[in-house]
Amino acid sequence: MPPLSIAKSIVARPWLQRVLGPVANRYADLAGYRQIGLVADDLIIEETDVVQQAIKRLPPKVAYDRMFRMRRAVQCSVAHQILPKQDQTKPEDDVPYLSPYIEEIEAELRERNELDSLAKAK
Template sequence: MVLSGPLGPSLAPAILKTRGLYRWMKPIADWYANLAGYRKVGYKYDDLLVEEREDVQRALTRLTPREAYDRQFRLKQASHCSVLHDVLPKEKWTKPEEDVRYLKPHVENVEKEALERRAWDNMVLSKK
């Protein structure tokens, strides 16, 4: 079963449902995330979402003050690393267990609300 998302088809739901396939793919996914290098500058995966998207903008307003502060700190820290053309010391890298999807639930809620709003806006009333 391949579901389509905003970036195209995804095999993730099928992989997550099958325990054996998940155990086989997890080391490859961890290796790829480490290869991407975003954890070496302190980012979490959701820090890489394109902020110019309207749904992400609305989701960012729903973060708790602590989550918003932590996000800004990570963005400034990564920007500093970029200016220095260096990465953080290894003890400051984002660990895989810390790399949780903190923004994705908010983005999904915004998308669901937008779909519901479109459904209600397109409702046709008829007289009986």
Template structure:
């Protein structure tokens, strides 16, 4: 994203995709769409603060209910673009860094001088 021409092309495309995908109309945030079948994601979910974990479950249940009834949330309850901030991705990146560091430390072979 250091190239200005690339940024001027990618940012509007990303904003368009966010509006067109429809997850915000169901009250979800982008990190709510991360599949939970990975061990790293499961560990990240356990590390979430209680309030954030509760909010995530609430958003998912509300989106499922909207999907079942084939209705969208009213405009005031939909997720706004500035509210759609990552909350799980940062924890996942930390866990992956920790796992890589552990793997590197376990692979070290001590040598005698």
């Protein structure tokens, strides 16, 4: 079962979400990316064509904020420091900004492949 479908099944069951929600938040805190100012979507690997297209579709403000977070995280990493508590990413600010674009592009590619296979079948 792909991770996305597992996440959807957890969200569909409120009792399971209440049980696993705190565990997921604690795991994200321990991962350390919030301590250097990143959000979860900043950790997505950029080398794929789909992610590259998604990054190009980002609004200018979101793309700028993403680059700022990345540069600040690199500076923190080089200096072996974490950000002050007020500058760290809060859990409520850790919202997906890139994932919706990735899902949109993947849906477009699936649709294109389906249409191409229909055209080849004729």
